[in-house]
Amino acid sequence: MSKDFSDLVFRLLFSLIFIGLGGEHLVSDELIQKLMPAWVPSPRLVSIFCGLVLFLGGGMIAIGYRLKLAAILLGTFLVAVTALVHAPALQGYLSPVACPEDQWMWDTLQRSNFVKNLCLLGVCAMLPFYSTGKWSLEAILKAGSEQSSQER
Numbered sequence: 457m458s459k460d461f462s463d464l465v466f467r468l469l470f471s472l473i474f475i476g477l478g479g480e481h482l483v484s485d486e487l488i489q490k491l492m493p494a495w496v497p498s499p500r501l502v503s504i505f506c507g508l509v510l511f512l513g514g515g516m517i518a519i520g521y522r523l524k525l526a527a528i529l530l531g532t533f534l535v536a537v538t539a540l541v542h543a544p545a546l547q548g549y550l551s552p553v554a555c556p557e558d559q560w561m562w563d564t565l566q567r568s569n570f571v572k573n574l575c576l577l578g579v580c581a582m583l584p585f586y587s588t589g590k591w592s593l594e595a596i597l598k599a600g601s602e603q604s605s606q607e608r
Contacts, residue, residue: 460589467517467588470579474514474530481507493541509533517583520592527583534577542570 481488481503489499496502509529516526545566588594 458589460591463520463589464591467520467592471514471518473576474510475518478507478509478511478514481510493544506533506537520588520594522594523586523588524584527580531577531580534573534580538570538573538577542566542573546570 485500485503485507488503492499492502510533513526513530513533516522517530545562
């Protein structure tokens with residue numbers, strides 16, 4: 457497997473979770489709104505904003521364009537959501553579960569989301585130092601720029 461192909465696979469697989477969740481926030485977010493803490497103002501507007509951030513950041517990584525900016529955007533989102541939603545939920549706060557028998561499911565969801573976000577944040581911390589392969593928008597733009605400067 458070439459480095460360029462590996463880069464493309466990495467970017468597509470990593471961005472998939474952000475693009476998918478971003479799309480869900482924008483198109484069908486009824487469950488997401490129900491899982492939001494009660495203190496969140498205007499859940500639909502917050503969901504749309506989060507969806508745009510996730511979709512934009514994930515899309516930029518998928519196409520290989522301005523990875524540093526995308527990493528900062530997604531990293532900031534991950535820190536905020538992890539600190540404001542998942543960490544307090546791990547302590548038993550913010551639970552929307554009415555039935556005590558279902559509390560284990562809520563706790564499991566919060567633990568897995570907390571750890572998942574930390575893993576994703578680790579990749580976001582490395583992306584500013586990562587260079588994309590030839591199958592990225594950055595490489596295509598750079599090649600076009602070099603070609604036009606040679607033609608002058």
